Amino acid sequence: MMYTADMLKVFNEHRGDAIVIPGRGGIFWVDISKRVNLDLPLGDPAMGGHGAFALGLALALPERRVVLFDSEGDVQMGMSILLSVAEQRPANFYHFMLDNECYATTGGQPVPNAKNVAYEAIARGAGYPRAFAFSELDAFGKALPGILAEPGPVFTALKVHPNIQNQPIGQRRRWMTRTRDQAILDMQRELRIAA
Amino acid sequence: MNDAVVTTAQLSPEVVLNELKKQKVTHVVWLPDSETNWLYLLMKAEPSLHLVAVAREGLACSTAAGLAAGGKTPVILIQNTGLMESGDSIRGWLLGLSVPVVMMVGLRGWTRHGVTTDTAAVYTEPFLNAFGLKYYIVESDADANRIGVAFEEARKSKRPVVVLVADEFHGFNR
Numbered sequence: 001m002m003y004t005a006d007m008l009k010v011f012n013e014h015r016g017d018a019i020v021i022p023g024r025g026g027i028f029w030v031d032i033s034k035r036v037n038l039d040l041p042l043g044d045p046a047m048g049g050h051g052a053f054a055l056g057l058a059l060a061l062p063e064r065r066v067v068l069f070d071s072e073g074d075v076q077m078g079m080s081i082l083l084s085v086a087e088q089r090p091a092n093f094y095h096f097m098l099d100n101e102c103y104a105t106t107g108g109q110p111v112p113n114a115k116n117v118a119y120e121a122i123a124r125g126a127g128y129p130r131a132f133a134f135s136e137l138d139a140f141g142k143a144l145p146g147i148l149a150e151p152g153p154v155f156t157a158l159k160v161h162p163n164i165q166n167q168p169i170g171q172r173r174r175w176m177t178r179t180r181d182q183a184i185l186d187m188q189r190e191l192r193i194a195a
Numbered sequence: 196m197n198d199a200v201v202t203t204a205q206l207s208p209e210v211v212l213n214e215l216k217k218q219k220v221t222h223v224v225w226l227p228d229s230e231t232n233w234l235y236l237l238m239k240a241e242p243s244l245h246l247v248a249v250a251r252e253g254l255a256c257s258t259a260a261g262l263a264a265g266g267k268t269p270v271i272l273i274q275n276t277g278l279m280e281s282g283d284s285i286r287g288w289l290l291g292l293s294v295p296v297v298m299m300v301g302l303r304g305w306t307r308h309g310v311t312t313d314t315a316a317v318y319t320e321p322f323l324n325a326f327g328l329k330y331y332i333v334e335s336d337a338d339a340n341r342i343g344v345a346f347e348e349a350r351k352s353k354r355p356v357v358v359l360v361a362d363e364f365h366g367f368n369r
Contacts, residue, residue: 049284
């Protein structure tokens, strides 16, 4: 397994000018990213929808690379979006998934069949032309340039240590530095998107 | 009611499509029900529309949110059964991200007159009211300008607005 923060630091070296939706990795990404106006740290608007949001964004901005750090809990909840992504085939969509095998934000209870799911096989079966899985950071770091060099959609499952939170929600660190509306507005301004 | 009246009171798919084009809709995010076949064929043949099929209605909300964030003009086309399934996505992705989108929702079970027995129709308006969503009922071609009103309302309020398509069982299907 790898630590999400370490993995995101490795990714950041290869980010280029991609839009990044850090998903549940946002708590770490806000301290790593150097291109804040191209980040969409949305937190958790509603569980299971990150993949669909990223799909919509990738379809809207086909010239811009869109990178999503999804989670296995979200993918389990909204799994059928893999079919829609595969059908639409956005070449600019890079779909990473953090698999910590649990619902970390609710105390670490295991997701269904937590340790025995081959998500990359599911993605491939749904129709993604390329899908990978990594549990060690070194191997991921070596493969990442190749993953990003080819057109999407591509799915990459990453085994990560859980960042389990047990405090009441009101006592947790507030890591989002902007509202969701503001983050979207900043990206639109950066890319000169009329909305 | 005679047959001629029934015929002229229909909502034709061509009229719906024309309204979408007038509003410069770019993407239709949808999950069909069994009665939308002719609208599907027309949409598919329309080069200005990009169809995005989803397999669960809540995902239509988050897909539309992404499209809107990227500057596009999506419309969501689902049935009332799926609308109710989408509650948390409407809350989080559409209302939470202030997405100005029109949701065209087939009002399954709508009877207008008499007793409504289909619970899909019974719960639809209470559901929309619970979420504070403004809605317009469109029953026939004569009501079609309400689709434009809904788009204008969505743009002004930066919120989702619903068009309840209350001619599901013969309008789209000719």
